Each structure stands twice: as structure tokens, then as C-alpha cells.
Amino acid sequence: MNTSWFLSLYIPVITCVFIAAITLYMYRILRGPTIPDMVLGIDCMSYDLAVFIALVSLYYDTSFLIIGSLMISLWAFMFDVYISKYYLKKELGD
Amino acid sequence: MIRMLGEIIQQIVFGIGVCLVTIGAVFDLLAALGLVRFPCFYVRMHAATIGVIGGAVVPLIGVSLISLVSDQLGPYRFMFAGISFFTALLIMITAPVGTHILANAAHKLDLSPKEPIIVDKMGEDKR
16 A cells, blocks of 8 residues: 555644644753753653654655664663762762 | 455554554643643653653554555565554653653752642651
8 A cells, every 4th residue: 555645745744743842842941940850851852753753754765764763762761860860879979 | 355355454554553643743742731831840740741652652653553554665664663663662661760760869859849739758758
């Protein structure tokens, strides 16, 4: 089943919604009053970016861009763990 | 006959995938609005959960279903579907762990103010 004609109309609309969401997350990242707010915003934005990369690779009919989606989701988890371990280590004192 | 049934099943799978991606986009926009509008960090975590599970896991499963029936991707479309589904599963496992560990660090060190608060059992235990 060739779905290229539908996807070429559908994916630009959906990516506009995702870009609007990423802009709102960017507001929280730049204006966040404390550090955990910024980390939460970067976390949400990274997972959004994974979906965005998947949609872009579906739009351009290529299968190799999807690997970046896997990497960026792992990176977001690592970022959370590193930030919280850094703060907890400061609290424990050793 | 069999060929026609296959076409119908492919169109149903494609429709389910498109519905999942649309639902994910709507959830994502609502979560972004919540992350901007909610008052403090511990309330914003609820919106972040909506944005991760509803806005990233559901559309990735939808992309996986769409790519499974799209013939124009060539023989690598099974790789596409597999990596997309695996990414969805990985996000569903790792995102709650990250949010919980971040909330634990923020609560233990008072990194962010807990202003609209009713009860704080964890703080009572610490004292």
C-alpha cells in the first residue's frame, strides 16, 4: 500500500503541533525558576524531539534517521540520572 | 479475495496508526500548556507525565504501525517499525524512573519551593 500521498499532506500539520509544543517547553526551559523545572522541560523536549525525528524520517521516506530517535531518548534518561545524582551526592557528603 | 482482505487489514492498521499520532499530538500540546501554566514543580510533574506517555509513547507506536504498511519505505521498513516500537517501550520504562529520581533530589534538598501544599508525609518522616 503506497501511503506517500497521504503522509505528505498529514505530517506537515502534525509537525506544526509538535513545534508549537516544543516552543512552549522552550519557554519553561528559559524562564524556569529553579533547576528541576529546567531539567523537566529539557526531558519533555527531548522525548518530543524523538517523535519529531520519527515523523521527519517518515516524511522523507528513509529508514536511517530513526536511529537518532533511539539515541536521544536514552540521552534524556541519562541527563535526569546525572543531575539528580550530582545533587544527592552533595547532600550525602562523601 | 485473500488479496482484498489483506488490503482492508492494511488500511485498518494505517488508520489506527494515524489516529494514535493525532491523539499524541493533542496530548503533547495540552502537556506543554500545563507545563507553562501550573504553579510549582511538583504539580508540573503531572503535566510532564502526560507529555511523556501520551505525547511520546503513543505517537511512536502509531509511527511504527504506519511504517509497517508503507511500501514506499522499501525492505527496511521492518527495521523502522522495530526501532520505533523499541524506542516507545524504552521511553515507557525509563521516563518514570527519571522523573521520580529528580523529584526525590528536589524534595530532599529543597531545590524548588513547595508553595501550594496540603500534606507532606516525606518531609515529616525526614524530621
